[in-house]
Amino acid sequence: MIRLQVEWERSGGADGLYTVRAPGALTAGLWWADGAGPLPDWTAFAFLPIDPSGRGAFRYTGGRAAPREATHILVRALTPDMATAEEALVPLPSRRPAPPVEGVRLGFVTDLHLSDKPWQAGRALAVAGAGNAVLCAGDMVNDGSPEQFELLWQLIESRLPPDTPLLAVAGNHDFPIRPDAGEDFYALQARLLDRAERLGLAVERDESGAWAAGLGDVDVIGLNAAIPGRKLAFRREGQLPWLDEHLTDTPAAWHVVLCHAPLLAHNPQRRRAGDMPYFSRDGQLQEILEAHRNILFLSGHTHISMNCPAGCVETDRERSILYVNGGSVRATALKPEEPLRPKEWTDGNMLWLDLAPGRAEITAVSLASGKRIARGYYRFDEEEDRRFS
């Protein structure tokens, strides 16, 4: 007889202590489910060892949400000879169902590292292209060569719907190692902004190298924090003062800020004393963001799996600022490693960002299987937060 007990930490969230009792079992897995069984297109959110007394425990951390269609949790336990699996469907306590976020849907892809094998990058663009726009936080190509940018443009033309804008900022790999060689990224960026303008977006290009593009009540901002020589830094002085001014002057339901590397204070690789920021002016950028509200800060660069226990989305609820480190289109790394985990937890991923005033939903999707990543699902609702705080 399998039993599951959950002590949730926060109403509507998934964080908490999940204790399984499965006498005679070796391991157990946990999936979100409804009355009929596991939700078919979601990955498992935990695998845990069961000790000889029949007990196992999993502490869910990182601020994820439960899928709105989940009414149960499926526990599946496996015996030591791997011959028998036993299952139990455990009902969730009834919760007020969260309504879907209907507004702007953005597809987010980062760290494509396109070299000569275009399959994964092409699939990422094709999947994300179903949204209102595609955003990329850099490392689109692997070595910053003209050939790679040419191949990327071919993919954009063949795999991205012709009416879906693609907005991108530079990553360190969008430049060759030699600082005096290859600035093809800037030509690509100009081409992408021209294309977005032709598709009806209001584009602002600042001489500092930063830009903004309006998409309904969503304001997308590009910061170029990588420079020739494959370094992480702001090329010109003006990007951050421009950002401060732009955030002050531009009314928007959400300001979506694209920047290749995460900020030190919201780094999914847990912080240790003495950690260095990824780029110069990290503190200055952090200060500017905290002086404003309703910001979704999107980064890549780390290639950390959305399944990492600490979580890849951090929320400053007081200011309605979400810091998202979005995994990568290339295979990701699970840090720290977990003894029991399926390979699909480190497949390449994309994100759906569903945005409406005061609300946001972030859903990570595996590019290999098309499944939604249970540990890559977050919801933010300003009003709901006020009610529970």
Ligand SMILES: [Fe+2]
């Ligand atoms: Fe990268």
Ligand SMILES: [Fe+2]
């Ligand atoms: Fe990078």
